[in-house]
Amino acid sequence: MRNLGDIAMLQVAVKRLRKFWPGSSIEVLTSAPNMLVHYCPDAHPVSSRGRTIWCKTQNLLGSIQNVVPARAYNLLMSLHEMKCRMIRNEDLTTFLTSLHQADLVIASGGGYLTDTFEKDAIRVLNVIGLAAQSGKPTAMFGQGIGPIKSRKLLSKAGTTLPLLDLIALREKRAGLPILESLGVASDNVMTTGDDSIELAYEARAAGLGTALGVNLRVAAYSRVQEHHIKTLRLVLQDAAGKHGVSLVPVPILFRSKEPDNRIIRYLLSGNNDASERCQTLEDPVKAIEKIGLCRIVITGSYHGAVFALAQGIPIVGLARSAYYMDKFLGLADQFGSGCEVISLDDENLREKLAGSIDTTYRSAEQLKPQLLKAAERQIALSRLAYQRIYELAESGNAKR
Secondary structure (H helix, E strand, C coil), rough: EEEHHHHHHHHHHHHHHHHHCCCCEEEEEEHHHHHHHHHHCCCCEHHHHHHHHHHHHHHHHHCCCCCCCCCHHHHHHHHHHHHHHHCCHHHHHHHHHHHCCCEEEECCEEEECHHHHHHHHHHHHHHHHHHHCCCCEEEEEEEECCCCCHHHHHHHHHHHHCCCCEEEEECHHHHHHHHHCCCEEEEEEEEECCCCCCHHHHHHCCCCCEEEEEEEEEECCCCCHHHHHHHHHHHHHHHHHHHCCEEEECCCECCCCCCCHHHHHHHCCCCCCHHCCCCCCCHHHHHHHHCEEEEEEECHHHHHHHHHHCCCCCCCEEECCCCHHHHHHHHHHHHHCCEEEEEEEECCCHHHHHHHHHHHHHHHHHHHHHHHHHHHHHHHHHHHHHHHHHHHHHHCCCCC
C-alpha cells in the first residue's frame, strides 16, 4: 500500500473477481488493513503477520523440496501445518484458516518476481505454492518477471510456477523466456499487459493536455545517481521553456524512505512554482487525472508510464538498472511507438533526452490513436485471463 501502481492493480483485480463472484468473500493479505479498506472497501484484510510466521517455520521444508519424493514432501507439509496450528497465535491461525477455506488463490499484479525483491517473491511463492499443492485453483495476474539470477529464487520459482493454473504476464519480452526456462507450460501462460491499464483507460481525458509530466524513481533498484538527476533537471527546464509549458509532478511511490515527490520537487524547482505543488498523491485515479493534463510524460517510474500510455499519452522512459530497462522495453513491446526508452548511462544523455522529448512532444497527436488501440487490446486480453480462471474454478478442473 505504498505504490499507486500496485494499488491500482489490486483494485482492478478485486473489481473483476467481484464481477464474477458477486456474493463471495474476497480476502487480501496485507500489513495495512486500514488502507486496504480505504482502497478496496469490499475486500476483507487478513494480517500478513500470520504469513510471516508460517514462512519462517517453512524454511527448512523449502530447502528439502527438491530432494524428496512429492508424496513425502506433502506429508511433511501436513506435519508442518499441524505444528503451525499448535502455535497459539491468532494471526497465524487466521492466515491458515483463510488459505484453507479459499476456493481460489491468486497473486495480483506486480514486478516482485526478481532478485531485487527476492524475499517478497519467495513469500508470495510460498503461499500460492501451498495453495496449488492443496489442489486449489491458482493464478498470478499482471506479472513482470525478472531479472532472476539468484539460485534460491530460481529454485523456488522453478518448483512453484509450473504448479499454477495460469500466469498472466504484463510483457513477454523478458518474462516469457524465464517461464520457459523454468518449465512452465505455454498453455498456462498469457501475455495480457498490466491490469491497471483498464483503470487509466477508463479515466482518460478527452484530448491531450499541454504539460510535460515528470517522475523519477530514485532507489537502490533503479541505480539513479546524482549526476543523472542534475542532467535531467537541466533538460526538463529547457524543454518546458522551449515549448512554453508547465512541468506537472506525477509521484507514484509514497510512504517510503525515498518517495517520488521528494526528488520531483528538486527537478521542478523554479518552474512556475511546480515544485511547491508536488504533493503526495494517495489515490491512483488522482494520479491518472493529473497525467491527463499532459501531452507527454517523462518518467523513471513504470506505472507513471502505464497510466500515461493507457490514456494515449506517449512517454519517455528513463532507465539505468536491468530491472527498469526490462520494464520499459517490455512496455515498448506492448504499446509500440510512443514509448521511447532512454538509458541514463548514454554518453550523450543530455542531447539524446532533449531530442526524444522534442520528437515525442511534436508527434503526440499522431501517436494517441495507436496507443489507445494497444490499451484496448491489452484490456481485452487481461479480462480474458480472469474469465479463464473463473471458468476453471467453476469447473473444478484445477491442477491436482
